[in-house]
Amino acid sequence: MLKNVAVELLALPALDVLFEGLGRNTRSQLVYGFDDSARSMLMASIQLKTGRPILIVASDPVRAGKIYEDMLSIFGEEHVNLFPARELYYYYDLLSESSDASAQRITTMQRMAEGTGSVTITTVAGLMTKMTPPKRWLEASFELVTGQELEIGCLLKNLMRAGYERAEMVEMQGQASMRGGIVDLFPMGQVLPYRIEFFGDTVESIRRFDLETQRSKDKVERLKVFPAKEVPIWEEERLLAVRELEKELKLLDSQLKNRGHSDPVMRLREKLAEHLEKIREEVYFSGIEQYLLYFYPQTASLPDYCSDDGVIFLDDPLRCEQVAEQTGNELKEAQSALLAQGELLSRQAELVWDYKELISLSKKPLVSFSLFSHNMPLHPYRRTISLSAKPVPRFLGQWDLFGEEVGHWRNLGYRTIILTSTRERSTGITDILAERGITAGYALAKPELLPRTVALLHGGLESGFVVPEIKLAVLTEQEILPQRKKRRRLKGKEGVRIGDYQELQVGDYVVHEQHGIGQYLGLRTLEVGKIHRDYLFIQYAGNDKLFIPVEQIEVVRKYIGAEGKKPKLYALGGNEWSRIKARVQASVQELAKELLALYAARETEHGRSFSPDHDFQQDFEAAFPFEETPDQLQAVREIKEDMEKSRPMDRLLCGDVGYGKTEVALRAAFKAIMDGAQAAFLVPTTVLAQQHYRTFLERFEGFPVTVGVLSRFQSGSEQKATLQGLREGSVDLVVGTHRLLSQDVRFKDLGVLVIDEEQRFGVRHKERIKMIKHNVDVLTMTATPVPRTLHMSLAGVRDMSVIETPPENRYPIQTYVMEFSDGLIREAILREVNRGGQVYFVHNRVQSIDKWAKHLNTLLPEVKIGVAHGQMAEDRLEDVMVDFLQGEYDVLLSTTIVEAGLDIPNVNTIIIHDADKFGLSQLYQLRGRVGRSNRIAYCYLTYQKNKVLTEIAEKRLQAIKEFTELGSGFKIALRDLEIRGAGNILGPEQHGFMMTVGFDLYVKLLDDAVRTYKEGTQESKPEPRVEINVDAFLPATYISDTRQKIVFYQKVAAVENLDHVTEAREELSDRFGPLPPPAENLLNVAHVKLLAGELGVLSLSEEKNELQIRFGPQVSAISEILLALSKKYRGRLTVGTGKYFLLAFRRQGMDGRDKLMFLLELFSELKGLAKEKNSRL
Known part of the structure; x- marks a missing residue:
């Protein structure tokens, strides 16, 4: 609908000159006088009028992002492309990098090459990127169509070539x-993956499937597949690159021969030899793009991907040229150093176009947009068009002023357009204007924008504008509301919940409920009595071995403990495990009893009951500058419900750093303050107190709330004034360290106490907290995530709100795993500092940290570097941290102390030295220190050059490679953090027990204990023992990956009804094709076991030539039913009585499948007869 607004700008007479010039393909024109979203709207109107594709070049990613957001609002996603620049130059030796930006570049290359998308936005650095020629790019793409004749091997070969x-x-x-x-x-570029099923050499079906469940969703007729890498390599290019790189290798060999041993040249030779071998073997690797010019001597630029009638728009050309010059200088500096050291091949220094040359030689017409008129020697303007747009006043909730201005525009004959994000917000603004005598309408269809009208449209722009010449005013929520809601940012990954990480891999430690901790060594298919089954092979202490049939897989759990620590293995047949398990069991029973007693006592206590939300509450919540996540909103609801009850609140709020816990707590504090009470925030460090204080002042601006702070950074007189304000009630909210717990701190009426990371306070402070807690609503926040299983076990015992969804569409953190080099460090730090940001450099050895400070000062003399580590005096450490927070230092060189709770939005680059020596959970938390603002953040995980890595470090680096995605490394990191979080909630003693028996078994024991105390002892129904001689397993020819086999065995073992069996069958068929007989038998055994359990069967076994079915003693009225069955199966069925009812069936001539089919038929018949007779079988 915003296209209609863009079309309104075409009424500007001066644009006729521009369109005439474009009609003649005039080389260069300047349009000045429009800025921000007015400029975006003008660019859109030109595209709509001409119908020609446009390539918009912005100076930097932030400006490109704003234009992209505006264009999305005007045209919609299917018409807008974004081409982000490569953030790191190709020549650094990348082990791994985030794929987000690369995927977006690839998608844009494909869409542009195919002529899809009217608008493409890039940066100066993106424009300067040398690329694969578009013709070769399109030739590397292909289409799959249902019914197409294609060999499956040919498809795989094409996919591998395409990267x-x-x-x-x-x-x-x-x-x-x-x-x-x-x-x-x-x-690449698709939202969902696809499943292509073949029948012989024919594509039988193409289905989209769900990434999480791996199940098919819907069918499509055709699928366009384009390359997964920016440099697709066909045979011709590969052979050319091999020839050229072999020449480079010979050249390096001769240099080494002439110069003697040279470390840099030797390193380059070793790297080139390794990469050359991979190229020979047709293996892609991270950083292969550095050899682009060896594959494609004739490269292309982004304008080459634009169709022949395309137009290039330069957004602020003077700034673009300035950025291009700065980028070129940085590039030359880095290249010169690397070339001088012999660490760069000559063609690797030519991977970027010269900006001036690219612009001056471009055959496409250029239109430049700026705020002011200027001259441009690089591309002299043939025509200059002057326009005028003004910014909209910022009303920020001043409704009288807003109504007055809109009324003024209406009286002048303006068309006023107000853009809102929701229908409800439009209704609110309509009501506000109506109260002031102004009629405004919500336009559902194409709006008729007549003079003196006020129309509300659904949509948003970065900013509003006024164009007096055509009497048009466009307003956005950013100008109107008290504080603007931030709109969708550059598209990143959606918020993802990470589920339980239970995949078993060879070498993992496992816990068997009866036998204790052993090591899983894989699946074994064994033949016992001519019957094939899969068994879990587990090794225990003393080389003891145990083979567990997969149907008993539910008694085996993956051992999950502290990352990097090996658990103790137990010997089979000993009683040590039984003693330890009994001790843990007794402890969790005591814990459950204690928690339930505390909960019951709290239910009877009487405290303050807060009123329902005040009007100010809605205004305060509407002023939050981000979109809340569903988890945040749920937590707010739960906390408000607690506050409105008469019993005191004691709620735990869990969630990772940056997931929005503080905002949730502030809403609780504001609710209390609006009811005449005070609120206090207790934090573990002075730095956090200062941070929170600054945040709170900003957040409560414009609201009747007085904020105070108590920490050692306040002078004596400042502290005295705050203390007096708390006593008298003039200070509504105070944030402080343990200073808040001092005897001289007295509140007039404390309503809510928020405690941040209670586990970080000492014993004495915790005792004081207990005293303050009495009859006060308490909200305790913790940054370590809590496992969902534990959360569920504690439901109804501990009030807990969990925020486990990260904010959606946050800028993804660009993560690189690479060899350490001074050039890389200098480039990464200067890039951040030059854009006004700060950097964390993490070096985790106190002994050598000063040496590294000297090295960094030598490498970066123009940068201010602070040093912080845990062995410094506490006051000195806090001084350094606060100085860094206040921008006194550009770089903070520190140990891992930065992983604990610091939140500095201006720090958007983190460099981790010797990343292979860190645990994955540490890396996860360290990486989370950046990416907290509206800028793209960078994380560099570095390791030493040519380092011979230990096996453990190599595995960790392999996991870190996956860490740039939501792969297994990410899940392991989260799981380790969750266990820490569980320890924080339940205390150090229980954390020790978790490590002893493994986290999952601990949670099961706790769950059982809580359930027993709440519901009483439940008599468990024994599971039937089913031992039938039949091949029932998943053959390796059907599922080759043992990890996926294990997952399916776990699913089959956990089936609870026939629907689950049907789902498992459908999933196997969907993902792996038609089920072979042993897999079909596996599911039928599970079905038989289900029916046997419902009928009260104790065991089902084969003795000689008989199938024997034993029923439990609770089975009654069996005789009539058995009599009916014995008539049907005359001569083959015998009935035994005694302690148990026994059915024995002679099975002559039956194979395995026949036996299962007979049992299913028999049990179904038994169920039917029992139902008929109302017997309780």
């Missing part, structure tokens, strides 16, 4: 996997 990575299971873009006649594929 797709072969995986056992598709989990991310750019991966492909094959199982029998099925190929799973996640094409």
